[in-house]
Amino acid sequence: MKHISLLIPAGDTSLSNLEATYKMFTRSNDAVVRAGKPPLFQVQLVGLTREARLSNGVFSVQPDVSFDEIDRTDLIIIPAVHGDMQQVIAANSAFAPWIVRQYRQGAEVVSLCIGAFILASTGLLDGRSCTTHWLSADEFRRMFPNVELTAYKIITDEGGIYTSGGAYSALNLIVYLVEKFAGRDMALLTSKVFEIDIDRNSQSPFIIFKGQKDHEDEPIKRAQEFIEQNFQERITVDQLASTFAIGRRNLERRFKKATANTVAEYIQRVKIEAAKISLESSRENVNEVMYKVGYTDPKAFRVIFKRITGLSPLQYRNKYNREISV
Structure with missing residues (x-):
């Protein structure tokens, strides 16, 4: 039987993460027991102490055990905790050495959504890839520059460490783990019972691009x-360098450092965000939207749009246009 430590961190912990994770593993147990087999998972709620604690100041969660009572576990799951991330990490710092020790003893570790901040604070993600909620991507990169953040992904799986994207993407990761530990048939059953799209693998369609301006490089902000303001036009790096009196190589280096995008990537993302808004809210066809945001090559537009959103322009329009979908 696989022992699962579902952490109850200090702070405003996501109750939906806790309940869904607990239920999905225990329902898998119910299914195998009905088939005359022994249960697969022992799930325990693990706190900093055994004391009940409040989430949102409303709901009380009672841990089964404190983390220092567990000598060995097989899987540690870190739910999302909302609030100031520096404070969240500090409040839960006692978990870190225990998580590291368990990992080195063979346990696997999971973070759900912004639980990735707690996981990253252990150092176990350094040099590895992970994902988290796309809204927290910029803050995560600033706090953990040694981690390769792939914020468009729903799931990452690397070296016994798993992370999930934003909010209810956690459900996809739990189904993924059920499949890994209990087989494809059990994962399919779980996905049907909980009505989860088992094949969803990207949060790109949900990302709203807002220019990363939380930095101190004023000339780059102006760029x-x-x-x-001019995304409909053809903008080049040389043009920006000349306009803002910055050498081309210096501009490219500073732009990448400040925004985590190259100049070309930033221009593309601004154009595609404008295209998404038009595809969601207007009756313009794909070609009309393409020309409006400054593209003239339909193939190039489709390729870039799909790379950024995970969907073709037509798929995106059919899925998200308010007038079409009603």
């Missing part, structure tokens, strides 16, 4: 604003 970003210029791009956002």
Whole structure:
């Protein structure tokens, strides 16, 4: 039987993460027991102490055990905890050495959504890839520059460490783990019972691009604003370098450092975000939207749009246009 430690961190912990994770593993147990087989999982709620604690100041959660009572576990699951991430990490710092020790003893570790901040604070993600909620991507990159963040992904799986994207993407990761530990048939059953799209693998369609301006490089901020105000036009790196009196190589280096995008990537993302808004809210066809945001090559537009959103322009329009979908 696989022992699962579902952590109850200090702070505003996601109750939906806790309940869904607990139920999906225990329902798998119910299914195998009905088939005359022994249960697969022992799930325990693991706190900093055994004391009940409040989430949102409303709901009380009672841990089964404190983390220092567990000598060995097979799987540690870290739910999302909302609030100031520096404070969240500090409040839960006692978990870190225990998580590291368990991992080195052979346990696997999971973070759900912004639980990735607690996981990253252990150092176990350094040099590895992970994902988290796309809204927290910029903050995560600033706090953990040694981690390769792939914020468009729903799931990452690397070296016995798993992470999930935003909010209810956690459900996809739990189904993934059920499949790994209990087989494809059990995962399919779980996905049907909980009505989860088992094949969803990207949060790109849900990402709203907002120019990353939480930095102190004022000339780069002005360059970003210029791009956002003139995205319909053809903008080049040389043009920006000349406009803002910055050498080309210096501009490219500073732009990448400040925004985590190259200049070309930033221009593309601004254009595609404008295209998404038009596809969601207007009756313009794909070609009309393409020309409106400054593209003239339909193939190039489709390729870039799909790379950024995970969907073709037509798929995106059919899925998200308010007038079409009603």
